[in-house]
Amino acid sequence: MPPARGGGLLGPSAEALLIPLGALAGAMVLFGVFMALIGQNPLEVYRLIWRGAFASGFAWQNTLSRAAPLILTALCVALPAQAGLMVIASEGALVLGGLAAAILGHSMGGMNPLVVKLAMALGGMAIGGLWVALVGALRQYRGVNETISSLLFIYIAVALFNHMVEGPLRDPASLNKPSTHPIGEANMLGALPGFDVHWGLAFGIVFCVIVYVLVKHTTWGFALRVVGGNPRAAQLAGLPVSRLVVTACFLGGAASGLAGMVEVGAVHGTANASLIAGYGYTGILVAFIARQNPIAIIPVSVLLGGIAASGGMLQRRLDLPDATVLVLQGMAFLTILAAETLFGRLKAFRSNE
Amino acid sequence: MSSDVRNASRRTALKALGAAGLAGALGPAASLVSLAQAKKLVVGVIYVGPRDDYGYNQAQAQAAAALKKMPGISVVEQEKVPETQDVQKVMASMIEQDGAALLFPTSFGYFDPHMLKMAEKYPNVRFAHCGGLWTEGKHPKNTGSYFGYIDECQYINGIAAGSVSKSKKIGFIAAKPIPQVLRNINAFTLGAKSVDPKISCHLIFTGDWALPVKEAEATNSLVDQGVDVVTCHVDSPKVVVETAERRGIYVCGYHANQSALAPKGYLTGAEWNWLTPYTLLTKDAQEGKPFKNFIRGGLKEGYVKMSPYGKAVPEAARKKADATLAEMKKGTYTVFKGPLKDNTGKVVIPAGTAYLQTEPVLEQMNYLVEGVVGSV
Numbered sequence: 001m002p003p004a005r006g007g008g009l010l011g012p013s014a015e016a017l018l019i020p021l022g023a024l025a026g027a028m029v030l031f032g033v034f035m036a037l038i039g040q041n042p043l044e045v046y047r048l049i050w051r052g053a054f055a056s057g058f059a060w061q062n063t064l065s066r067a068a069p070l071i072l073t074a075l076c077v078a079l080p081a082q083a084g085l086m087v088i089a090s091e092g093a094l095v096l097g098g099l100a101a102a103i104l105g106h107s108m109g110g111m112n113p114l115v116v117k118l119a120m121a122l123g124g125m126a127i128g129g130l131w132v133a134l135v136g137a138l139r140q141y142r143g144v145n146e147t148i149s150s151l152l153f154i155y156i157a158v159a160l161f162n163h164m165v166e167g168p169l170r171d172p173a174s175l176n177k178p179s180t181h182p183i184g185e186a187n188m189l190g191a192l193p194g195f196d197v198h199w200g201l202a203f204g205i206v207f208c209v210i211v212y213v214l215v216k217h218t219t220w221g222f223a224l225r226v227v228g229g230n231p232r233a234a235q236l237a238g239l240p241v242s243r244l245v246v247t248a249c250f251l252g253g254a255a256s257g258l259a260g261m262v263e264v265g266a267v268h269g270t271a272n273a274s275l276i277a278g279y280g281y282t283g284i285l286v287a288f289i290a291r292q293n294p295i296a297i298i299p300v301s302v303l304l305g306g307i308a309a310s311g312g313m314l315q316r317r318l319d320l321p322d323a324t325v326l327v328l329q330g331m332a333f334l335t336i337l338a339a340e341t342l343f344g345r346l347k348a349f350r351s352n353e
Numbered sequence: 354m355s356s357d358v359r360n361a362s363r364r365t366a367l368k369a370l371g372a373a374g375l376a377g378a379l380g381p382a383a384s385l386v387s388l389a390q391a392k393k394l395v396v397g398v399i400y401v402g403p404r405d406d407y408g409y410n411q412a413q414a415q416a417a418a419a420l421k422k423m424p425g426i427s428v429v430e431q432e433k434v435p436e437t438q439d440v441q442k443v444m445a446s447m448i449e450q451d452g453a454a455l456l457f458p459t460s461f462g463y464f465d466p467h468m469l470k471m472a473e474k475y476p477n478v479r480f481a482h483c484g485g486l487w488t489e490g491k492h493p494k495n496t497g498s499y500f501g502y503i504d505e506c507q508y509i510n511g512i513a514a515g516s517v518s519k520s521k522k523i524g525f526i527a528a529k530p531i532p533q534v535l536r537n538i539n540a541f542t543l544g545a546k547s548v549d550p551k552i553s554c555h556l557i558f559t560g561d562w563a564l565p566v567k568e569a570e571a572t573n574s575l576v577d578q579g580v581d582v583v584t585c586h587v588d589s590p591k592v593v594v595e596t597a598e599r600r601g602i603y604v605c606g607y608h609a610n611q612s613a614l615a616p617k618g619y620l621t622g623a624e625w626n627w628l629t630p631y632t633l634l635t636k637d638a639q640e641g642k643p644f645k646n647f648i649r650g651g652l653k654e655g656y657v658k659m660s661p662y663g664k665a666v667p668e669a670a671r672k673k674a675d676a677t678l679a680e681m682k683k684g685t686y687t688v689f690k691g692p693l694k695d696n697t698g699k700v701v702i703p704a705g706t707a708y709l710q711t712e713p714v715l716e717q718m719n720y721l722v723e724g725v726v727g728s729v
Contacts, residue, residue: 177461
């Protein structure tokens with residue numbers, strides 16, 4: 001029977017899509033009002049945002065390049081979150097993963113590039129993973145609050161990274177920009193075939209899908225979510241809570257470590273302070289907007305990448321300051337988060353059962 | 354009922370967005386093309402920080418602002434671009450979307466690999482980088498580097514600082530121990546010691562280019578140690594200058610003119626004058642002349658300049674500083690000459706050797722001269 005008892009025409013999956021999109025539309029309207037208030041033509045602003053982020057192949061490449069590192073660093077937050085942990089250590093795992101990759105890439109120079117790249121990826125993931133696993137272990141075995149410790153771990157990681165790059169591992173030829181020895185052109189990852197976006201995008205999407213399957217469709221994932229729901233109950237049910245938590249942290253850290261490896265392998269060719277670009281922090285934002293859902297991380301990252309890409313257009317064409325896109329970003333996230341309260345309350349989306 | 358109202362407003366909102374999207378998609382691509390069609394030379398300038406930072410970026414932005422007034426030039430600018438693949442995309446966007454034919458990526462870290470990669474991809478665009486060590490044969494022909502010998506100004510800063518210091522302790526807040534920075538610290542110290550050889554320069558490294566909190570802490574800590582004049586080499590000297598003013602000590606500026614931030618304590622400052630290389634390179638591009646790949650200059654060539662003296666600088670000090678300044682403008686003055694010892698007692702420049710500013714050895718400086726309290 002069609003809409004009975006006030007049931008809507010649209011199902012719950014439409015709800016999951018339309019509510020955030022509606023919120024985004026609301027943010028755009030708000031941003032338009034803001035632009036009008038400071039004397040800009042909102043339609044021109046919309047047009048430039050569209051052109052800068054999505055209107056052409058070039059714009060898409062710009063957007064996706066910016067999204068790529070965020071996908072991986074967001075996973076570093078979303079994975080431990082399945083087990084109920086609020087871990088924000090992405091940035092630290094990224095820089096240490098990148099450092100490990102740079103060391104391996106340089107010291108294995110001359111070997112088969114494929115082997116080197118694989119070693120760099122595995123090395124970066126292992127180091128990043130161990131770093132965040134340590135945060136999980138501290139919480140499970142020592143009762144240290146994981147949010148605080150993961151934040152402090154970022155400072156330690158960055159200090160360690162800077163010390164190594166500017167001290168023992170510095171390439172003496174890198175005069176005014178201290179860096180490690182370059183990994184060499186042969187060991188670089190390059191771009192996706194026919195598309196000017198590096199391999200990090202593919203790695204990120206594959207990683208998201210694997211994590212999604214792992215979390216939603218395996219017994220391990222089910223156990224993890226039970227821990228996230230109620231750790232006491234999970235313990236009573238005989239689940240290895242600590243092991244689950246530490247493993248989830250390890251996998252999250254591995255994602256960020258891989259992001260660091262991609263930065264070294266596809267962008268910089270060496271490890272230096274440019275790796276500390278805040279991708280880890282933006283990843284936290286992405287994970288929260290995606291409500292810790294591994295698949296939702298992808299579109300949210302693309303959205304953020306698009307906002308960043310169009311920000312350049314607004315600066316160059318309208319002479320607006322860089323902070324303009326931060327206003328748009330802030331509005332978008334506020335409306336998206338505020339719209340969460342609408343879930344289950346709109347008639348149109350109510351199922352009939 | 355209320356939920357219907359909500360739905361209705363949502364629909365309206367969606368409609369509004371749809372309309373906006375449509376306008377965007379169908380709207381004329383006019384403004385994109387117009388930039389290129391007007392046969393103007395489009396110049397792109399990229400900054401690593403905000404354009405109004407009272408420092409490194411502002412110095413570049415001042416030159417960009419002056420370029421805008423030149424006939425046949427249109428300037429596109431983008432600020433706060435990190436030294437990651439972002440800057441590659443920004444360069445590509447300026448070229449593909451704005452039609453830029455000459456780019457000024459101004460941050461040191463933009464050079465390798467970002468600018469070199471883009472230069473290979475866009476061989477017809479000129480890339481002029483600030484401070485990079487462009488090498489013939491190693492780097493593409495459409496790339497180049499401009500820079501100034503600002504250590505000359507830091508030497509003059511040092512003379513001013515040495516003249517007013519009562520405690521004979523002056524201070525330097527620096528980002529990183531890299532050659533460009535060490536050269537400034539040494540020049541500042543040598544300038545002060547030319548007034549009084551007993552003066553010592555107390556050095557603090559903050560570790561990065563823009564760490565306002567650490568810069569304030571460092572300034573306060575230097576004042577607490579008895580230092581009564583400071584200068585710095587960080588991206589934005591704003592915090593150092595303001596903190597020094599608040600603590601009642603003297604300060605010498607860097608990058609741009611910060612006298613407005615410290616009306617009482619500002620002695621003078623080492624400023625970039627990027628308009629000189631910007632004009633040179635832009636005119637060449639406009640007239641189709643070959644790209645000058647490596648240009649350098651100091652006070653003589655007008656690449657750097659001094660801020661006007663503040664009230665606190667006594668007449669005698671002005672005379673001494675002006676005399677040195679005049680020699681530097683003639684190009685006959687050497688800042689680094691032997692015998693010169695580093696602060697561990699090792700001779701770094703033997704007696705009888707004097708390095709001209711163009712000397713490449715100076716761009717690899719890795720020591721602190723005698724009189725600097727601190728270590729690399």
